Amino acid sequence: MNNLNGKTAVVTGAASGIGLALAKHAAAQGMNVVMADIDETALSNAAADLNVPADRLLTVPTDVRHASAIKHLADASYAKFGAVHLLFNNAGVALARTTWEHTADDWQWVLQVNLMSVVHGISEFLPRMQAQGGAAHVVNTASVAGFVSYPGMAAYNVSKHGVVTLSETLHTELQLTQSPVQVHLLCPAWGPTGIGNAQRNRPADVAQTVLPTEGLSAQLNKRIGKAIASGQLTADDMATATFDALRENRFYIIPHRNINTAIEERAQNILQQRNPEMPR
Secondary structure, X not given: OOOOOOOEEEEEOOOOHXXXXXXXXXXHOOOEEEEEEOOHHHHHHHHHHHOOOHHHEEEEEOOOOOHHHHHHHHHHHHHHHOOOOEEEEOXXXXXXXXXXXXXXXXXXXXXXXXXXXXXXXXXXXXXXXXXXXXXXXXXXXXXXXXXXXXXXXXXXXXXXXXXXXXXXXXXXXXXXXXXXXXXXEEOOOOOOOOHXXXXXXXXXXXXXXXXXXXXXXXXXXXXXXXXXXXXXXXXXXXXXXXXXXXXXXXXXXXXXXXXXXXXXHHHHHXXXXXXXXXXX
């Protein structure tokens, strides 16, 4: 899809980070933009920052954990613009602690936002995108944590592995049915996108737990925080890589190419039946 002018993009997690960068890139190419986020204030500020005329912009406060909220987002998008050509299932959250210190609420929150929101997005938007006719694209945001398993991030790793296999499965199914809709998989690594502070928007019904101030969880949390802060690629870099892949009709979008070594090492460990190693 080369000419995006006048077409419509829907972005979840659009108030910050990669989501906001994707919305800005879409707007710069003349697209109508639907921005969805759980943080209404941040969403309003981000929409103003986009500087897009009101007839090309729609903001929809959305708790992506819930199928009903994603249905409302799809209904609102089609009611205003009549079609959706780019769907970015991008909303994501993260936390860091040892696997045994993850609470049931931790698991529920992370899996609902990172994995089930993608499931709901596909269920609500894909049939409509197929029915509208013409080329359209779905971009699911996973992570390099969908290919390697970082200590201290069990729920996050599980959720992102899920998005990877979900997207690969969907890609094959769309090919088998000769669908005009294509799916793409965005897998960024560490970067200063704001996901390290995701708990700021954690809903009350999945109660927050206090992170230990000492021990392995505290050490892992500091290590991951440093890795995020020191990321060499920005959210804008990741959005640029995504739109490049759309033009190339490329499924895998891995902006941080230095992660290839860790992916190859994990694959070799599996093939050679060696024990897992610490990802580099």
